Amino acid sequence: MKNSNIRNYDYFCIIMRIDIITVLPELLESPLSHSIIKRARAKSLAEIVIHDLRTYGKGKYLQTDDYSFGGDAGMVMMIEPVYNLLEDLKKDRLYDEILYTSPDGELFSQKEANRLSCLQNIIILCGHYKGIDQRIRDHLITKEISIGDYVLSGGELAAAVITDALVRLLPGALSDETSALTDSFQDGLLAPPIYTRPANFRGWKVPEVLLCGDPVKIRTWQEEKSLDRTERLRPDLLKNNSGD
Numbered sequence: 308m309k310n311s312n313i314r315n316y317d318y319f320c321i322i323m324r325i326d327i328i329t330v331l332p333e334l335l336e337s338p339l340s341h342s343i344i345k346r347a348r349a350k351s352l353a354e355i356v357i358h359d360l361r362t363y364g365k366g367k368y369l370q371t372d373d374y375s376f377g378g379d380a381g382m383v384m385m386i387e388p389v390y391n392l393l394e395d396l397k398k399d400r401l402y403d404e405i406l407y408t409s410p411d412g413e414l415f416s417q418k419e420a421n422r423l424s425c426l427q428n429i430i431i432l433c434g435h436y437k438g439i440d441q442r443i444r445d446h447l448i449t450k451e452i453s454i455g456d457y458v459l460s461g462g463e464l465a466a467a468v469i470t471d472a473l474v475r476l477l478p479g480a481l482s483d484e485t486s487a488l489t490d491s492f493q494d495g496l497l498a499p500p501i502y503t504r505p506a507n508f509r510g511w512k513v514p515e516v517l518l519c520g521d522p523v524k525i526r527t528w529q530e531e532k533s534l535d536r537t538e539r540l541r542p543d544l545l546k547n548n549s550g551d
């Protein structure tokens with residue numbers, strides 16, 4: 308084959324498909340249309356399909372939410388539109404995970420991003436208003452994920468965060484020099500400090516070692532800095548590693 312030693316992902320088939328279900332598709336359009344995600348979609352590494360739940364809404368007003376039983380404040384997303392949309396999606400492919408973004412879900416991590424990025428088909432359901440009918444969570448969702456201990460207005464930003472973290476891990480999404488393997492958390496440590504030109508800006512100098520050209524010395528310095536940063540800023544990561 309001509310140029311067989313050239314790595315070219317352009318001819319690859321889809322590595323991962325992510326279906327996102329939302330009542331506000333507009334909120335997801337921009338975050339998933341730029342930079343690394345845009346490139347991964349253009350190269351067909353990832354297929355990201357955003358579904359407007361309202362198209363499955365009930366009645367004349369395409370209703371997707373209703374008052375909560377028990378009379379608590381806030382609207383609740385109804386089970387029927389979600390169920391029907393999921394049924395339609397499942398007709399076309401087998402899904403490895405059906406995720407629900409939720410503040411009381413498992414805290415999202417690089418470890419979980421690595422795991423999910425190895426799957427083929429996933430669905431992310433974004434909640435809105437007060438949340439979703441508990442029966443969706445009990446019977447249709449396979450995993451619940453939180454992006455932090457705070458409450459957002461809807462799951463769209465959380466879905467964008469999760470999707471971004473997954474797609475950048477797909478082979479071919481990042482160029483070699485931005486390899487995900489050297490990012491924070493991949494080896495349980497924070498990334499070392501980085502610099503670019505000029506080497507001296509108003510007397511603020513780049514550490515000498517980075518200019519010496521010796522890859523072993525540079526790597527040793529980076530490892531020391533990684534460890535030092537992790538000890539100072541996130542000692543919990545070192546504890547977690549030793550417990551693994």
Ligand code: SAH
Nearest residue numbers: 408409410434438453454458459461462465
């Ligand atoms: N009543 C809920 C919060 C609803 S917020 C509660 O107290 O737990 C509306 C929607 O935003 C949720 O259904 C969820 O999909 C999303 N959301 C809010 N905070 C989130 C977080 N930290 N991580 C992931 N999704 C979140």
